[in-house]
Amino acid sequence: MASRTHRAASFRWLGSTAVTAESGDAQNGARNGAGGDGGDERANQGGNEFAAMETALRGGHEPGVGGDSYAAMDLALRIGELMLAGGDTAESVDLAITRIGRAYGLPHPEVNVTLAVVGMSYLPRGGRPPVTAERRVRRRLPNYTRLAAVADLVRDATAQRLTLQQARFALGDIIGRRAAYPxxxxxxxxxxxxxxxxxxxxxxxxxxxxxxxxxxxxxxxxxxxxxxxxxxxxxxxxxxxxxxxxxxxxxxxxxxxxxxxxxxxxxxxxxxxxxxxxxxxxxxxxxxxxxxxxxxxxxxxxxxxxxxxxxxxxxxxxxxxxxxxxxxxxxxxxxxxxxxxxxxxxxxxxxxxxxxxxxxxxxxxxxxxxxxxxxxxxxxxxxxxxxxxxxxxxxxxxxxxxxxxxxxxxxxxxxxxxxxxxxxxxxxxxxxxxxxxxxxxxxxxxxxxxxxxxxxxxxxxxxxxxxxxLVRPVRRALRPARRVPVTRR
Structure with a gap:
């Protein structure tokens, strides 16, 4: 019981640290209002500039790890496992997992594909702990009809035509389909x-x-x-x-x-x-x-x-x-x-x-x-x-x-x-x-x-x-989608 309580306290401490890293600007502002130290204001300003620079380099606001992030990682790994078992190449599997991760809130995943294992790791900012998962490919049976269906699913997910829940249901439907031939x-x-x-x-x-x-x-x-x-x-x-x-x-x-x-x-x-x-x-x-x-x-x-x-x-x-x-x-x-x-x-x-x-x-x-x-x-x-x-x-x-x-x-x-x-x-x-x-x-x-x-x-x-x-590079799909500015009235 004591060890379980200690682990729970550790997780709460990590969570509070992450919150502090995200909301440090507001807390520093409150302390500056109470103390009125000009040096603290300059330090706070420098911290804001550093945070803005990091945000720009990382491609915008990066979400934390929540329930949807775990579901997105599970979906990406299941898709990768299905593709690798169906006979696809490691390059195609890596590309599909990366696209799914970016489409559903994991903008910078690290993907590892071997012949028997598909792995994915995500490291959020703010000092929060990383998340890593993998799935093993135990049977490799070629099924090119299933590969084509999975490619359609990845394309629809990348184009934001499917919600995360819809994508999971679509993958289950692909797995449950009858084979193209008896x-x-x-x-x-x-x-x-x-x-x-x-x-x-x-x-x-x-x-x-x-x-x-x-x-x-x-x-x-x-x-x-x-x-x-x-x-x-x-x-x-x-x-x-x-x-x-x-x-x-x-x-x-x-x-x-x-x-x-x-x-x-x-x-x-x-x-x-x-x-x-x-x-x-x-x-x-x-x-x-x-x-x-x-x-x-x-x-x-x-x-x-x-x-x-x-x-x-x-x-x-x-x-x-x-x-x-x-x-x-x-x-x-x-x-x-x-x-x-x-x-x-x-x-x-x-x-x-x-x-x-x-x-x-x-x-x-x-x-x-x-x-x-x-x-x-x-x-x-x-x-x-x-x-x-x-x-x-x-x-x-x-x-x-x-x-x-x-x-x-x-x-x-x-x-x-x-x-x-x-x-x-x-x-x-x-x-x-x-x-x-x-x-x-x-x-x-x-x-x-x-x-x-x-x-x-x-x-x-x-x-x-x-x-x-040479004529039409396919890797350009890995580039982040261009953000269209929204004009507020």
């Missing part, structure tokens, strides 16, 4: 992504069907392992191993199919393109901790995929079912109709899997065809894979960001699905096969080229968005 549609979209990847590299009907089944089996097996607490690393490794096992079985059965197209389609479906783009964007934007963490996560995922492919390929070779390096598909050096259709299907399937709204599927399909066509034409003039991929991703980044700004949605919604056809599945598979047959030097070089190509995708997308900032 669960079975997402599973089918991922399987279709693998099938379209097989078509993209020249697979026939049998290879396309085999890639669909292999991706479906790998995804469902990974989900079954996930429900039992198995780490994502092993889930991805098992999924890649299942796809490779289907390829080995096709070779063993002497089926009339280019077996390499099956596993390449599965690899295109499994490579974490969304996380790769976000990692490069965070790193280049200066969010080094988040960007590095995302990149390490991507590298672990790719390592798991390559481990699953390499293990099954090695076991197949030891069992007398070797996969020949001479039968691997190559990207065509002309824009053919089957491959173009495959690129469009890959982009749309990627969009459905990441819950992009139906209205964006047609432009996403066009973007997928465009990225693939540019890559093919650049490779036809013997440009290396990484630079050609970077150019194609940059073009998609520019056009996709333009569309996103016009529609008022995050750029990830319009850009990320379009780069799915650029994933270096063929290079990854060829590198692993070279390692399996004993050519470690050549296999390592091919895998490095595949990694460089993957990084070029994220870099190109970010460069495309940065080029538009």
């Amino acid at each position: 669960g079975w549609a997402q599973v089918g979209a991922l399987s279709l992504l693998g099938a379209a990847g097989a078509a993209l590299v020249g697979g026939g009907p049998l290879a396309i069907c085999a890639a669909f089944v292999a991706t479906l089996l790998g995804d469902r097996t990974g989900a079954w392992l996930g429900r039992r607490g198995i780490a994502d690393f092993f889930q991805m490794g098992v999924a890649a191993a299942i796809g490779t096992l289907v390829t080995v079985l096709l070779v063993w059965s002497s089926a009339d199919v280019r077996s390499g197209t099956v596993i390449i389609g599965v690899l295109i479906a499994l490579i974490p393109g969304r996380a790769l783009v976000a990692a490069m964007q965070d790193g280049i934007a200066g969010d080094l901790v988040t960007g590095t963490t995302r990149l390490v996560e991507v590298l672990f995922t790719i390592t798991a995929i390559l481990g699953g492919v390499g293990l099954v390929t090695y076991l197949g070779a030891r069992a007398g079912v070797p996969v020949s390096l001479h039968d691997l598909p190559q990207a065509p050096f002309s824009v053919a109709a089957p491959q173009t259709l495959g690129a469009a299907v890959i982009a749309m399937a990627f969009a459905v899997y990441h819950l992009v709204s139906r209205g964006y599927l047609p432009p996403v399909a066009v973007g997928g065809v465009l990225s693939w066509s540019v890559l093919v034409e650049l490779r036809a003039v013997h440009l290396p894979a990484a630079p050609a991929t970077a150019v194609a991703a940059t073009l998609v980044g520019v056009l996709g960001t333009l569309l996103a700004r016009w529609r008022g949605v995050p750029a990830l919604v319009c850009v990320t699905p379009c780069i799915a056809p650029l994933m270096p599945g063929t290079l990854m598979y060829r590198g692993m096969l070279e390692l399996t047959v004993g050519d470690s030097g050549r296999g390592a070089l091919i895998l490095v080229e595949a990694l460089a190509t993957a990084l070029a995708i994220g870099t190109g997308v970010y460069i495309g968005g940065e080029l538009l900032r």
